[in-house]
Amino acid sequence: MVIFLDVVVGGLIMGGIYALIAVGLSLQYGVGRVLNVSHGEFIMLGAFATWSLYTFLGISPLVSLVICGPALFIVGFLIHRTLFQYLRGKSESIGAFADSSLLASFGLLFIIQNIALIIWKADIRGYSYLDSSVSLFGSLFSANRLIALLFAVGISLAFYFFLTRSRLGKAIRAAAEDPATAQVMGVNIHLVLAICFGLGALMAGFAGVLISMMYEIQPAMGLEYTLIAIIVVVLGGLGSITGSLIGGFVLGLIGSIVTYFDAGLSLIAYYVIFIILLLIRPTGILGN
Amino acid sequence: MDGVRVLSKRFFPLGLLCLFLLLLATMPLYAQPYLVILLTTVFMYVVLTLSWAIFSGPTRYISLASAAFFGVGVYLSAILGQALPLPLVIAFGGLVSFILALFIGLLTLRLRGMYFIIFTFGVSELIRHFMLWWETNFTGTVGRFVVAVDQTAVYYVMLVIFVMTLLTAHLMRRSKFGLALRSIGEQEEAALHIGINVTHLKAITFAISAFFMGAAGAIMATRWTYIDPSIAFNPLSSFMPVLMAIFGGTGRLYGPILGAAILAFLEEVLITKFTYYYMLLFGIILIVVILFLPNGLVGLFKRR
Amino acid sequence: MRLLEGRGVTKYFGGLSAVFDVDFDINEGEIVGLIGPNGAGKTTLFNLISGAHPLTSGTTRFKGENITGLRPNQICKRGIARTFQLVKLFGNMTVLENVYLGSLFGVSRKINGSDAMRLSLELLEFVGLSAVGAIPAKELTLANQKRLEVARGLATRPELLLLDEMMAGLNPAEVAQAMELVTRIRDKGITIFMIEHVMKAIMSVCNRIMVLDHGVKIAEGTPNEVATNRKVVEVYLGE
Numbered sequence: 067m068v069i070f071l072d073v074v075v076g077g078l079i080m081g082g083i084y085a086l087i088a089v090g091l092s093l094q095y096g097v098g099r100v101l102n103v104s105h106g107e108f109i110m111l112g113a114f115a116t117w118s119l120y121t122f123l124g125i126s127p128l129v130s131l132v133i134c135g136p137a138l139f140i141v142g143f144l145i146h147r148t149l150f151q152y153l154r155g156k157s158e159s160i161g162a163f164a165d166s167s168l169l170a171s172f173g174l175l176f177i178i179q180n181i182a183l184i185i186w187k188a189d190i191r192g193y194s195y196l197d198s199s200v201s202l203f204g205s206l207f208s209a210n211r212l213i214a215l216l217f218a219v220g221i222s223l224a225f226y227f228f229l230t231r232s233r234l235g236k237a238i239r240a241a242a243e244d245p246a247t248a249q250v251m252g253v254n255i256h257l258v259l260a261i262c263f264g265l266g267a268l269m270a271g272f273a274g275v276l277i278s279m280m281y282e283i284q285p286a287m288g289l290e291y292t293l294i295a296i297i298v299v300v301l302g303g304l305g306s307i308t309g310s311l312i313g314g315f316v317l318g319l320i321g322s323i324v325t326y327f328d329a330g331l332s333l334i335a336y337y338v339i340f341i342i343l344l345l346i347r348p349t350g351i352l353g354n
Numbered sequence: 355m356d357g358v359r360v361l362s363k364r365f366f367p368l369g370l371l372c373l374f375l376l377l378l379a380t381m382p383l384y385a386q387p388y389l390v391i392l393l394t395t396v397f398m399y400v401v402l403t404l405s406w407a408i409f410s411g412p413t414r415y416i417s418l419a420s421a422a423f424f425g426v427g428v429y430l431s432a433i434l435g436q437a438l439p440l441p442l443v444i445a446f447g448g449l450v451s452f453i454l455a456l457f458i459g460l461l462t463l464r465l466r467g468m469y470f471i472i473f474t475f476g477v478s479e480l481i482r483h484f485m486l487w488w489e490t491n492f493t494g495t496v497g498r499f500v501v502a503v504d505q506t507a508v509y510y511v512m513l514v515i516f517v518m519t520l521l522t523a524h525l526m527r528r529s530k531f532g533l534a535l536r537s538i539g540e541q542e543e544a545a546l547h548i549g550i551n552v553t554h555l556k557a558i559t560f561a562i563s564a565f566f567m568g569a570a571g572a573i574m575a576t577r578w579t580y581i582d583p584s585i586a587f588n589p590l591s592s593f594m595p596v597l598m599a600i601f602g603g604t605g606r607l608y609g610p611i612l613g614a615a616i617l618a619f620l621e622e623v624l625i626t627k628f629t630y631y632y633m634l635l636f637g638i639i640l641i642v643v644i645l646f647l648p649n650g651l652v653g654l655f656k657r658r
Numbered sequence: 659m660r661l662l663e664g665r666g667v668t669k670y671f672g673g674l675s676a677v678f679d680v681d682f683d684i685n686e687g688e689i690v691g692l693i694g695p696n697g698a699g700k701t702t703l704f705n706l707i708s709g710a711h712p713l714t715s716g717t718t719r720f721k722g723e724n725i726t727g728l729r730p731n732q733i734c735k736r737g738i739a740r741t742f743q744l745v746k747l748f749g750n751m752t753v754l755e756n757v758y759l760g761s762l763f764g765v766s767r768k769i770n771g772s773d774a775m776r777l778s779l780e781l782l783e784f785v786g787l788s789a790v791g792a793i794p795a796k797e798l799t800l801a802n803q804k805r806l807e808v809a810r811g812l813a814t815r816p817e818l819l820l821l822d823e824m825m826a827g828l829n830p831a832e833v834a835q836a837m838e839l840v841t842r843i844r845d846k847g848i849t850i851f852m853i854e855h856v857m858k859a860i861m862s863v864c865n866r867i868m869v870l871d872h873g874v875k876i877a878e879g880t881p882n883e884v885a886t887n888r889k890v891v892e893v894y895l896g897e
Contacts, residue, residue, distance in 0.1 A: 101468055152645065164468060165416065169600060170644050172593060176637025183630040289589065293479060296472050330487040337480035344465060344473050530762045530771075537748045537759055544746035547708060548814050549734040549763040 071205045073322045079211050079280075081318020082218025083273050087291055088298035088310035089225060090269030096305040097242040097262040099160065100150055100167040104174035105295055106288025107182070108138055108267045112274020113283045114182060117191050127195055127279050131217070135271045142267025145174070146260040175288070182285040192282035214276040221272055222311055229307060238262055242305065290333070297340040378513055382506045390509050394577070396618040397512040398570055399598060403614035404519050405566040406595035408526060409559045411604035412535035415466070418592040419458065419474035422481050423451040423564040425587035427571025429485070432581055435501035444511065444572045451568025452561045459557030466542075475592065482587035489583065497582030500575045511573045519566045524607060526559070535559060597640050603650025612651055659686045659721075661818055661849050662707070662738075666716035669699075669706055669873075676702040678873045679716070684818065689840065689850045691860040691881075694870035695893060700853045701743055703870070704820050707851075708740050709733040720818070737765055739811035740820035743853075745803045749796030753806055756795050757781050757813045764814025778813060785809045785839060801832040808839065812848070819843060821852040825859055837863050861885065869893070 087109060094102045112134045119125040119133065150167055157163035196210040229235040240248040241258045249255045273291075277283065298317050302309025317336065324335040382390050402420060410417050427447030434443050458477060465473055489496045526532045537545040538552055546552050575581055595614075602613020617636065624632035647653055662684040669677040677699040684690050692700050705711045707718055709730040717726045720736055728736075739760075748756050761774040761781075769777075782788045785805040790798065795806060804824055811819055821840070825833045837859050844850055854860045860867060861881045869877040869890050877887045884890055 101472075149641070149645075156645075156648075161467065165414070166644050166648070168416070168468070168471065169596070170641055172597070173637040173640035173644065176633050176640065180630045180634035180637065184634070293476070297476075300472070328491075330483075330490055333483045334480065334487060337476050337483065340476050341473065341480065344469055344476070345461065530759075533751075533755065533759055534763065536751060540748040540750060541746040543710065543730075544742070544748070544810075545759075546730040547710070547734055547740060548760045548810060549731050549765070550759075551731050553729075 068205050069326070071203055073326050074319070075202070075205070075207060075212075075215070076325070077319035077322030078315065079215045079218070079318070080321055081315035082215050082222065083276060083314075084294060084298050084318050085222050085311045085314025086218055086269050086273040086276075087295040088302065088314045089222065089307055090266040090273070091292075091295040092266075092299050092302075092305070092307050092310040093238075093262045093269070094266035095299065096307065097238060098146065098150065098259045098266075099164060100146075100171065100263065101164070101296075102171045102174075102263075102266065103168065103292055104171045104178055104288075105266065105270055106290065106292035107175055107178035108142065108270035108288075109274040109277065109291050110182060110283070110285060110288040111178065112138060112271035113278035113287070114186055114191070114274075114285070116275045116278045117193055117283060118186075120193050120195065121191075127275055128213070128217075131272060131275050134275055135268050138271035139264040139268040141264075143260050143264030145267075146263035147256075149174075150263065151256060151260065179285060179288060186285060188285060190282050190284045193278070195279055208280075210279045214279050217272075217276055221269075222314075225269075226308070226311060234258075234261070239307075242307075294336060297336050300340060300343055375517065379510075382509055387505065391505055391577075392619075392622055394505070394509045394512050395622065396615055397509075397516045398574055399594065399618040400611050400614040401512070401516050401519050401566055401570045402591065403595040403598040403602070403610040404516075404523055405563040405570075407599045407604050407610040408519075408523050409535075409556075409563040410596075411599065411610070412532065412539050413556060413559070414539040415556070416471045416596060417474045417560070417563075418471055418589075418596070419455070419478050419564075420567055420595050421587050421589055421591035422474075422478040423455060423567035424571040424574075424591045425478075425481065425485075425583075426451045426454060427568035427573075428575040428581050428586035429498075429571075430568075431572040431575035432498040432500045435576065440503060440507070440511070440573075440576075444515075444569050447572025448565040448569035451571075452565040455561040455564030456557055459560040460553070475589075478587060478589065478592055482583050482589075485583040485587065497580060497585075500579050500581060502579050503573075503576040505577070508573055508577050512570070515566060515569050515573065520607075520611075522562065522566070526562075527607060531555065531559070597636060599650075601639060601643050601650055603647075603652030603654075605649055605652045605656070609650055609652040660684070661686045661721060662851070663719040664707070664716065665719075667703065667706055667713060667718060668715045669702055669711060670714045675873050677706065677870075680870070680873075680875050682868060682875070684849060684851050686817075686849055687844070687847070688865045689844050689852065689863055691864035691867040692851065692853045692870065693855070693857075693860060693867060693884075694876075697872075698870040699873040700870055701822055702873075704740060704822055704851075704853065707733075708738060708820060731763075734763075734814055734816075735765055735767075737815075737817040738820065739764075739814045739816035739818070741804070741807045741811055741822055741824060743822045743826070745800075745807055747795040747803055747806060747810075750794055752792050753787055753795055753798065754778060754782065754791040756806055757809045760810040760813030761815075764816075766815065781809045781812055784812070784842070786835075800827050801835075804828070804836070805839065808843075812843070816848060818849045818851065821850060821854075823853050823855060825854060825856045833859060 087105065091102065091105050094100050115134045116127050116130040119130050120127060149170060153166050153170060154163055157166060196213060197208045199206045200209050200212055229239060237253045237258055241253055241255055245255055298313040299310050301317060302313030320335060321332045324332045381393065402424065406417065406420055430447045430450055431443050434446060462470060462473055486496065534545065534550045534555055537550065538556065542552060578585065598614040598617050599610045601617060603609035621632055643650060660683055664680060664682045667677055667680045668675065680703065694700055706713050709728050713726055717724060719725060720738060725733055725736060757778040758774060761769065761777045782791055785808055787802060787805055787809065795803065798806060825836050828836060833856055840850060840863055864881060866879065867881055867884045868875060869884060871893045876893065877884055877890050
């Protein structure tokens, strides 16, 4: 029973993070049609900014959520408004834009990662925050992990309601499904696309803050998370934000179960699932 | 008089090329050892980029599996290096990569666009993590030692691989298969309907490009002497050829070569003192190229 | 001689039947028309014949051989070529290269470069595009692009040519030229199966016409028979 709880809660914790980053990527790809391979670098920035704020200014990571998130939102928004919008205008087809935006995000990957390396050097960093143990149903968990889980789930739910209930959220979903019609109906498509990209960066930022609370971080950490986000997005169905939410938790649980048997196999399990999925059902479990 | 002019127009570039190759072939005799080592690295990047462009250039299927094929060559070199003579090791490196690529290619027939790109990257990363896991659990130590080979020999092998890759790329481009590959990149559905066996052509071309990557990996391993999964299957080996080919432009044969050569030299110059800055610079170059020079250097020269 | 035969041809996309239990025969030397309102399943039927989509059920036979389930390149090699409703040219390649590719990879494998080139140049002449051989295909006018697609299809040396709305988007003068091209192709000995919306063209050029509506064949016969068929009139007037 104890093991079961360990695995499930561990899975939910990772799942919450995965859900966040997958939703972020899904927003950027599903709506903006940009497969942002530098997504993980935004996660890394969120993590390192939190580390710096805590280590040098004593600011709690939970407060950092409110600082880093919006800051990264602005960065993402501006990047889309300038770089990707320009590319979109110049591309002769959707396919050409998909390729060139992918390559441009590669460039971003190199740029952001190396700026981070210049600022923070290549060392592994970490800090301890709320790492006292909490007893839950007979199992011991560290407080920071439980809080991270709480926030991950909370943010995911808040975002889900935002998408389904608010005007902006509905505009985003309309733009995702049919940009042309949405534009005709008065939706400022350029603004919505840039906001979506910014929201993706926001999610990445949040994830980064939460990750830094639980694990050690280093500037090259981003790529792995980007790949996991891609896997979850494919698992949940390209274009389906709800799919990414659910897919994140599913993958987190799978990872937790595999880790129980052999920690080194979790990433491999993800990739195998990914490859099988792409070959058999590329549209994902919930996709269209 | 006209005949002479026509003759010299056709043979001038060829003659220049031969002269250049002769120069490269005799380099080790009079050049500093450092230059020989530098050139070897440049050749490696050129081979990777050129072979990437053999498949991804005309078909527009961006492959991120280069690291997998390069790494296979690296590992085979480590495993077989003590048992077999160098030429066989390199041939094996190329051959196994060829077969792996054929397998992957036939497997992914239906995947296009984004799916293909992320699939190839996923395969590459899967192999890297698998080797890491395997070595951790079954071999005891992560990483292996490779039988060292004299630097001059490495240089010559790399030069030979380069010439072979160049020849293959050139012949393919001019053949009906090169034309067919371009048509696949333009309108795959139509290409299929005029009788082109798109599946086979894609798979074989993918495999051919992998062959040279594997061979290059096999010889480069002997220079590094110690390798592990993170070195052999480094994702950068997948990213760099793409970056260099885009920079140089895939429209002409010399594009990937020029792009790789320039960026490889740039890397060498900057890597010791400005390690992180050079990658930053590459990222900026990539974005600038995509924004303003979508056909790379080739596009720049064509305009003039 | 019966060239193309379809029996019980059916295609489901998800739960919807795009084509349902359609039988057809195309005989050598004919020009057969395929008409029907939008969404009737005409292009889907072509996709099933050319191998672009697999059949859900039914069979297709070409010259007596069962071609159900073959890939498009295999079907092309047996002698069926097609054009597309939305032109699928190799835009960045020259006009000549487009046709040249067709001649290199068509029915006969053993064709050498110069023969293929000769054939391509003849075909460009045949469709009237000799003057623009060196121009990138994407720079042609729509009418010329359609002609190029026909030339490319002919380059594969087919016995049956499927034309999908060749005249869509053409002005009356261009339509007349296209009709004339169709008869010239038939005179070369190539059988034609054509989808068309432009009634005038269909009526004057075709030996027989098939009518599809909602995936089902509702009529078949000579142009006169079809024009006076009550069901056909209803279907078209009801639009």
